[in-house]
Amino acid sequence: MMTGNACQTDAPQARSDMVEPDGVDDLLTMVTRLLTQAGAYSVLHPGCGCGRYGRHLAQAGFLVTAFDLTTVAVRAAASRNAVSDATIRYLVGDPSLPSRDIGQYDGLFAPNILHLFLTPDRHRLLRMLGKHLRIGGLAVITALSVNDARYGQGREVEPNTFEILPGQYIHFYSEEELHVELARHLRLSVIEPAIEIEVDHLGNRREYSVLLACGVKSHDH
DSSP: OOTTTTTSSOOOOOOTOOOOOHHHHHHHHHHHHHHHHHOOOOOESOTTSSSHHHHHHTTOOOEEEEEEEEEHHHHHHHHOOOOOOOOOEEEEOSSSSSSSOOEEEEEEESOOOOGGGGGGHHHHHHHHHHHTEEEEEEEEEEEBBTTTTTTTSSSEEEEEEEEEETTTOOOOOOOOHHHHHTTTTSSEEEEEEEEEEOOOOOOOOEEEEEEEEEEEEESOO
């Protein structure tokens, strides 16, 4: 399993003692442990989808602010949260990056959203998310891997980026590329292969081969 020092070195490393998460609960347990070990309390959660990850983090004791690119998903998540006592705030009606001042957070959990963008927009997304992470704050990010079964579907428009429908793109990362992109914003400690399972609002399960990256913000950009 990922140990307490997994986010304390400066370069990505192969971890023989780390067990790949094989389900949504395993991944959440790993993310929760990382944020807890980092001393995080407030967590920004972009790509919240229908709210499963956000609810888990809130129930684990984090103060969560969540949003998503899909307004319908955010509204569904907020509706579910309305009948729970979880400590979580959804930015309903703000489908992209929050434009208002939402402050800085101790932690960031961004599950599998980078693949939706072309290169300039990915860089912009990471810069803006970085502004909302305090210095010393921990970011945990998952990104689609080039080893995912969906790799190569559609028309390649950029290296490892495929247009699956008009205007709809999927980007797949190698470990080297993910390190290069994230190292501009974080002091990375680990990039590991993992399995991510998403459950949509209809209960459909999808399995993805992803890379899980962990890093600390060391300075403002």
